[in-house]
Amino acid sequence: MDWLTHFIWQDLLWHNGKLLGIDWSVWKVIGWLGNAVFFSRFFVQWYATEKKKQVVVPQAFWWLSLVGSVTLLCYGLFYLKDSVVIFAYAFTWIPYTRNLIIHRRNKAAQLVCAGCGKKAPPYSNFCPNCGGRLATVTS
Numbered sequence: 517m518d519w520l521t522h523f524i525w526q527d528l529l530w531h532n533g534k535l536l537g538i539d540w541s542v543w544k545v546i547g548w549l550g551n552a553v554f555f556s557r558f559f560v561q562w563y564a565t566e567k568k569k570q571v572v573v574p575q576a577f578w579w580l581s582l583v584g585s586v587t588l589l590c591y592g593l594f595y596l597k598d599s600v601v602i603f604a605y606a607f608t609w610i611p612y613t614r615n616l617i618i619h620r621r622n623k624a625a626q627l628v629c630a631g632c633g634k635k636a637p638p639y640s641n642f643c644p645n646c647g648g649r650l651a652t653v654t655s
């Protein structure tokens with residue numbers, strides 16, 4: 517087991533006298549945080565999908581996408597100054613923001629069933645929970 521301890525400490529965690537062999541700076545921390553936030557969205561989406569047993573993209577996915585990609589855009593713009601990274605994240609905030617707006621509008625337009633008190637999708641005629649007729653507002 518001594519070789520394993522040596523391998524983990526000397527080759528993986530503390531490589532060439534640096535944590536993970538990385539030259540750490542403020543921008544490296546920001547870049548890795550952006551990476552971690554952006555990567556974590558996959559687990560959030562996966563968990564939500566497994567929980568509902570259908571493909572679901574929760575609102576948290578879009579927030580993590582937005583925060584992660586804007587952080588990585590800043591990393592590309594101000595630290596790397598690399599056109600490939602800048603272009604990769606330059607426009608992704610547009611669909612992320614749009615999806616957050618649509619999410620919010622949809623949530624605001626949900627109907628509340630007078631029978632059971634559960635929420636129903638916008639424009640529903642019947643409650644998906646109890647089957648009762650929903651009061652529709654005509655304008």
Ligand SMILES: [Zn+2]
Pocket residue numbers: 629630631632633634643644645646647648
């Ligand atoms: Zn109901």
